[in-house]
Every structure is written in C-alpha cells, then in structure tokens.
Amino acid sequence: MTPRTGRAPAKNGGTRRGELLGIAAQLFATRGYSQTTVRDIADEAGILSGSLYHHFASKEDMLREILKEFMDDLLAAFAGIAGKDGTPREQFDALVYTAFATIHERPFAVALYQNESAVVGSLADFGFVGKTSLKIEKLWLGVLQAGRETGEFRDDLEVSLVYRFIRDTVWSSVRWYNPRGKLRHDVVAEQYLAMLYGGLLAG
Amino acid sequence: MTPRTGRAPAKNGGTRRGELLGIAAQLFATRGYSQTTVRDIADEAGILSGSLYHHFASKEDMLREILKEFMDDLLAAFAGIAGKDGTPREQFDALVYTAFATIHERPFAVALYQNESAVVGSLADFGFVGKTSLKIEKLWLGVLQAGRETGEFRDDLEVSLVYRFIRDTVWSSVRWYNPRGKLRHDVVAEQYLAMLYGGLLAG
Amino acid sequence: MTPRTGRAPAKNGGTRRGELLGIAAQLFATRGYSQTTVRDIADEAGILSGSLYHHFASKEDMLREILKEFMDDLLAAFAGIAGKDGTPREQFDALVYTAFATIHERPFAVALYQNESAVVGSLADFGFVGKTSLKIEKLWLGVLQAGRETGEFRDDLEVSLVYRFIRDTVWSSVRWYNPRGKLRHDVVAEQYLAMLYGGLLAG
Amino acid sequence: MTPRTGRAPAKNGGTRRGELLGIAAQLFATRGYSQTTVRDIADEAGILSGSLYHHFASKEDMLREILKEFMDDLLAAFAGIAGKDGTPREQFDALVYTAFATIHERPFAVALYQNESAVVGSLADFGFVGKTSLKIEKLWLGVLQAGRETGEFRDDLEVSLVYRFIRDTVWSSVRWYNPRGKLRHDVVAEQYLAMLYGGLLAG
DNA sequence: GATGAATGAGGATTCATTCAT
DNA sequence: TATGAATGAATCCTCATTCAT
Numbered sequence: 059m060t061p062r063t064g065r066a067p068a069k070n071g072g073t074r075r076g077e078l079l080g081i082a083a084q085l086f087a088t089r090g091y092s093q094t095t096v097r098d099i100a101d102e103a104g105i106l107s108g109s110l111y112h113h114f115a116s117k118e119d120m121l122r123e124i125l126k127e128f129m130d131d132l133l134a135a136f137a138g139i140a141g142k143d144g145t146p147r148e149q150f151d152a153l154v155y156t157a158f159a160t161i162h163e164r165p166f167a168v169a170l171y172q173n174e175s176a177v178v179g180s181l182a183d184f185g186f187v188g189k190t191s192l193k194i195e196k197l198w199l200g201v202l203q204a205g206r207e208t209g210e211f212r213d214d215l216e217v218s219l220v221y222r223f224i225r226d227t228v229w230s231s232v233r234w235y236n237p238r239g240k241l242r243h244d245v246v247a248e249q250y251l252a253m254l255y256g257g258l259l260a261g
Numbered sequence: 262m263t264p265r266t267g268r269a270p271a272k273n274g275g276t277r278r279g280e281l282l283g284i285a286a287q288l289f290a291t292r293g294y295s296q297t298t299v300r301d302i303a304d305e306a307g308i309l310s311g312s313l314y315h316h317f318a319s320k321e322d323m324l325r326e327i328l329k330e331f332m333d334d335l336l337a338a339f340a341g342i343a344g345k346d347g348t349p350r351e352q353f354d355a356l357v358y359t360a361f362a363t364i365h366e367r368p369f370a371v372a373l374y375q376n377e378s379a380v381v382g383s384l385a386d387f388g389f390v391g392k393t394s395l396k397i398e399k400l401w402l403g404v405l406q407a408g409r410e411t412g413e414f415r416d417d418l419e420v421s422l423v424y425r426f427i428r429d430t431v432w433s434s435v436r437w438y439n440p441r442g443k444l445r446h447d448v449v450a451e452q453y454l455a456m457l458y459g460g461l462l463a464g
Numbered sequence: 465m466t467p468r469t470g471r472a473p474a475k476n477g478g479t480r481r482g483e484l485l486g487i488a489a490q491l492f493a494t495r496g497y498s499q500t501t502v503r504d505i506a507d508e509a510g511i512l513s514g515s516l517y518h519h520f521a522s523k524e525d526m527l528r529e530i531l532k533e534f535m536d537d538l539l540a541a542f543a544g545i546a547g548k549d550g551t552p553r554e555q556f557d558a559l560v561y562t563a564f565a566t567i568h569e570r571p572f573a574v575a576l577y578q579n580e581s582a583v584v585g586s587l588a589d590f591g592f593v594g595k596t597s598l599k600i601e602k603l604w605l606g607v608l609q610a611g612r613e614t615g616e617f618r619d620d621l622e623v624s625l626v627y628r629f630i631r632d633t634v635w636s637s638v639r640w641y642n643p644r645g646k647l648r649h650d651v652v653a654e655q656y657l658a659m660l661y662g663g664l665l666a667g
Numbered sequence: 668m669t670p671r672t673g674r675a676p677a678k679n680g681g682t683r684r685g686e687l688l689g690i691a692a693q694l695f696a697t698r699g700y701s702q703t704t705v706r707d708i709a710d711e712a713g714i715l716s717g718s719l720y721h722h723f724a725s726k727e728d729m730l731r732e733i734l735k736e737f738m739d740d741l742l743a744a745f746a747g748i749a750g751k752d753g754t755p756r757e758q759f760d761a762l763v764y765t766a767f768a769t770i771h772e773r774p775f776a777v778a779l780y781q782n783e784s785a786v787v788g789s790l791a792d793f794g795f796v797g798k799t800s801l802k803i804e805k806l807w808l809g810v811l812q813a814g815r816e817t818g819e820f821r822d823d824l825e826v827s828l829v830y831r832f833i834r835d836t837v838w839s840s841v842r843w844y845n846p847r848g849k850l851r852h853d854v855v856a857e858q859y860l861a862m863l864y865g866g867l868l869a870g
Numbered sequence: 871g872a873t874g875a876a877t878g879a880g881g882a883t884t885c886a887t888t889c890a891t
Numbered sequence: 892t893a894t895g896a897a898t899g900a901a902t903c904c905t906c907a908t909t910c911a912t
Binding site for chain 6: 074105106108109112113
Binding site for chain 1: 293376379380413414415416417418419430433437455456457459460462463
C-alpha cells in the first residue's frame, strides 16, 4: 500500500519490459505523452532510444499497454466492490476510498488517464479507454441509483451530474496529492466523504 | 452571455490579431498546445504559417497572451464579487455561478487553463499563471473562511481541502460541459450548489 | 530531341518543384528508389533534406508524380500513333521508334518504370501504373492483331507472347543505351525492327 | 527439372545453411534485396535475426553466395553447350532452351541476377558478377558469330546489338513467367525461337 | 500583411550487427 | 545453434522560425 518511488516497477514481475513501462508511465505522466520523447525514456533507462524498439513496437504502444493494464485493474477493483454485499452507502464509501487509494498507489497511471484521455480519443486501438470508462460509470451510477432507492441518498439531484461532479473531484486530486506528503490518502477520502455526505452548511 | 460559436473572436475589438488569437485558443484547447502546430493555426486562418509571425513573436507568445487576458479577467471578476457587500454564502454563490458562466462563455480559455497549466509551469514568462491562481485561491479561501466565522459554513473540515475539491469540480466541468447543449450553465451551477450545500444524504 | 544532361529539368516550366523532381528522377533511376535517401536529393539540390517537404508531402509522392507524368505522356504518345491513319506495320514501326526515342529523351523515367514497377505494386495510390500499362498493352496488341488480320504479320505465334517479348526487349534497352553514345536511338530501333521483321536466319 | 515450390532449398544438401539461403533468395527476389530485412529472413526461418549471424557473416554475404553459385552453374551449363559438337544453330537452340529452363528451375536466382546486378556493381567482392556475365556474353557471341560464318545467320545486323536484344528478352521473361502456370518453359522457348528465326512478317 | 523558400534542430522509427548467456 | 538485449548509424519526416520579396 505504499506508493512507488523513483523508478521502481509497478506490478511487473521484474521483467525488463515492465521496468521500461514503469519509466515510461512516470515520464508520460510528468511531462505529458507528447512532450515525452522516446529518447527521454531510453535515457532514463540507460539505453539508446532505438533499443526500446526491441521491447515495444512504438511509443504509442507503451502508452496503450500502461493504460490498458491500469483500466483493467481499476474496473476489476470497482466491480469487486459493487458485486459484494453491503448497503449502497457502504459500497459508495468503498468506491471512493479505493479511488483515492489508487491515486496513492499508482499516481502516474491515474495522471495519464486524467490527462491523456483526450489525446487517446483520436488514436486507433484505444477504444478500450472509452469503453472501460463507460463500464465504470455504469457501476458508480448503479450504486448511486441504488442509494436513492433505499432512501439513503437524495433523489432531487440529477444523478448523472452528481456522478460527474464526484468523478472529477476524486480523480483531479491526482494533480495535487502527494503520495509522500503528510496528508494520507485515506484522510483525503474521509474529508471528501464528510463534505459530500453532510454538505458544506453548518447545522 | 452567449458562448462564442465557430471562430468568432472573444472580446478582441475585431482586430486581425484578436481573430488569430481566437483561432489559436480554440485549437490549443481542442488538440492541446503542443499538438497544435503553427501551421494548423495558419491554415485555419487562411494564411501561411510564416505570416503568423507578423502578428506574434512565437507560438508561446500566443499562449501567453491568451492565458494572460483570461486570468486577468477572471481575477477581476472574482475580486469584484469578494469586494462587494453580501454574506459569505451570497458571495460564494456568486463565485460559483461566475465560474460556470465563464466556462460557458470562454470554454477554450478555461480548457487551456485546466490542461496546460502543467506545461506552462516550466516555461519562462508564465509566472503570472501561478501568481494569479494564488490570488484567486486566496480570494476563495477568504470567502470560505468568512463563512465559517459567521457560522454559515461548517468548520470541521480542512478548508484548503474543501477549496481544492470545489475548484477541481468546477473547472473540470469544462471537459464535459457543452455550451450549445440543453443543460444550461446556471442549472449546472445550481445543481452543484444544491449538492455541495445540502450534501448527498437524504433527510 | 536531345536527352537531358546533368540536372536540367525535363519539361517542368522552370519551377523549383519541377527542378527538384528532375533531380529525384535521376537519383531514383540511378541508385534505385529505396537506396536513394531524401538527403541525397536535397544534397544534390543544394538544400537541407527537411526543406524538400515544403514542396512534396513525402518521398513516395515524388516517385508518384514522376511516374504519373511519364506514364500519361507515354500513353498519349502511343494513343496518338494508334489513332492515326496507316497500315498496322506502319503503326507498329512508329510505336517502336517512339519507344526508343522515349528511352533516349527520358532515360530516368523509363528506368524508373522498368525497375520500380514491382516496388510500386505494393504501395497505395500507385494503381495508375498498372492501369496505364494495361492500356498501353491493349494498344500494342491491337496493332499486332490488326497486322495479323491484314496478313502483314504472321499468325502462327501467340500474340500475347509476341507482345511480351517485344516489350521486354525494347524497354530493357534503357539499361545499356547511352543517350550520349555513338549509337543513336533511331539506329537501335532500325536494327531491332530489321531483326524482328526479317528474322535471324539468312536467306 | 521441376521448379522449387514453397521454400524448398535449391541444391543445398539439406544443410541448414542451404535452407536459409533458399529463404533469402526467395525474399530477395520477391521484395528486392534492400527491401528485405535480415529479420524478414529470420522470421521466415523461424529464428531470431541475430541467429542468422551464426551462419553468415552479413546480409551481403548471403546475396553473394546465392549469386555466385548461380552464376557458376550458369556459366558451366552454357560452356558445356558451346563445347559440344553441333551446328551454331543447334548450339544456339540449346542456349536458349537452357536459359528458359533455368528461369523455370531457379526463378529466384534469375530474378536476383536481373534485378540486383546494378546494386551489386558498386559493392566490393561482387566482381565475379560482371566477369562471369562477360564470359557468358563471349560464349553467346561466339555461337552467333559462328552462325554468321557458316551462313546460317544473317550477317547484316550488329551482332552485339543482336546479343543484347536476345539476352534482354530471354532473362526479362523471369518477370512474368510462372513456373506453376500452364505455359511451359519449353513452349516459351520454342515460340521465342520461332519468332526470332522466322521474323514477325508473314510470307 | 502576406508569400514562398529555406533552415536547423529534433523526433519516431528501422535495421544490420554484436555479444554475453 | 539459438536467444535476447542492446548498439549506433541512418532514415523519413515535423515543425517553429527566419527572411527576402
């Protein structure tokens, strides 16, 4: 549950390929995909830029692989929550905590997802991004809807707007959240839920 | 209060320069600054890329000018609100309504501000972005703080976290808000405030 | 009717574009398309390789343009002959003389046509090569067929084989024919026709 | 006397080396030498590109070996014919039949010889190509000359032009001849000789 | 204001080749 | 024999920018 620091690989079994993907993810996230050169990645890895093509077919390929793995994991995590027992509110709690934990654990992948979704829209073979996003949206909307039906959540708000507000707030925090800072991700989640559930007004 | 459509200039007095800036803003916002080529802008304007340099010293210059004008306007608008009479909650309402209205009226500039702030951080002569952002932050924090002191707003939440949550939600909506859609910006603002003030829970 | 020497342009109205195409044609013909680098062409033109892209979209584009112009001209020349009055044998004479004259006048384009047809087959937007070749084949076959029917030409040979034999002989001569040598193209044509008409045997 | 099909080796005694040369010959002939990558060859052979270097010192080496073997065989075959008894016309018949048979049996090597001779001219250690070609030319010219002296062949044509015309026609047919088609190589040879000997004119 | 030609630096990608294992 | 990782040079192409006209 501790964030990767430096160039430690994410969850790739020590393979060279996975190691390179980790480096690429960090650079893509930090500088932006199109501002990151293949040479930047190679330099960071200590090899020549041409050598990267022994492992990947293209720069785009690296981005695709990083995003694919991330989105598959994310969907699986959310689906696991929505599939378990629990009241809608409990499930919603878990979704939000998981999202903030994901930001903590995989900040580069999240940043990529946040920042490069637009770029990716125009590229071929990135259809999975939109599709998985939609599945995730349906999952969250299902939980919100269920909460309205049980009477836990208010029903006088546009649920799709509510979803967008929440989604944007949660994922945007990747921009300012510091995995190595004093503010822990579960505290952020807790504060967000406190504000979201109770509202900003006193009394 | 109607959004610009097509390539109509924002508030530039019909000058060629302003017209070109409008085109650039739209392209920068749509494709991203670094994915937009000087030729793209020139093509859209119906001239050759070299000719742009009669109007601007560089591509970066265009971005700077667009952002500068936008941020100055934005700060002025917010400062006007905070300087007027009214309870903190009334002022806060006005800030949020103004932000959503700005997204409606100047979607490209807002998108640029949202998406390119990171890029811009490393460039010279873009210090005003960070500085103005800070001033805006202080304004909003002042209003939130005042609301806590009058007892209108809850005081059991980290105010700086609250600010970030709100800021991110509001500005992120530029990604999905459609100025020409059915959902009007004041409705979005209203829904957001309803959720924010009253909380998500029923009862 | 004298062949181009050095880097003189073919028939391009003194334009820079045409001048560059002439240089490219010569190099493509001499070294082969894929062995000729964009830099080779630029060097020969006295500019930087990137500057070529001000005039052409790609290296492939240059090849296409060269071949297109050549094949259109060639078809027009042959069609003119087949459309005029004259016995089949007179027309056939003219076709052969024209072919050898073309080799003399535009040796680079002919060499390209001879050598790069295979490469070109797999590339997009080069369909015109095959199509025009087919039209030319039909023209020549028409004349040969007409000659058989008037009794001028033998009718005990496979006409399509005869066409291939002739075509291959004529165009292959681009490999050894020297536009600036002693052996003039009309002499070559004359000798070829003498052998073809009369046969190799004495008596 | 049947053509190789698929990737069966030519006359290499089942060795791995010979097998690889066969694959290389086919690819070089089909795509062109410089368009064929070492990886293409390795892929086709089911190994990694680096592994090819256990068998050959370089890509150029493969080409050299293929051409060397081919040209030596070809010269030997032609020399055998010219060394045997028979009238010049009988010898000439045999040369032509042998050439077409060679196209049938070793189409890839012939295609390489036809297409890559130019490339090869500039490379070191490929001098044998020009030298052997010259020996072959002398052989054929000898037979043609002998035929003129015996009165079998016409003597009013430039003999070196006649040779070039014949050589180009024969070897060019590798481009369209299909070893597995209906048209057999001996029929092609027969038709060619009929046209060449008797001429195109009726009567 | 605009054109058209060119620059020069860099960017992704290819590929023959090497070499430790 | 073969692998897998890497090299290094070259290739096509892009693009912000300059400048004479």
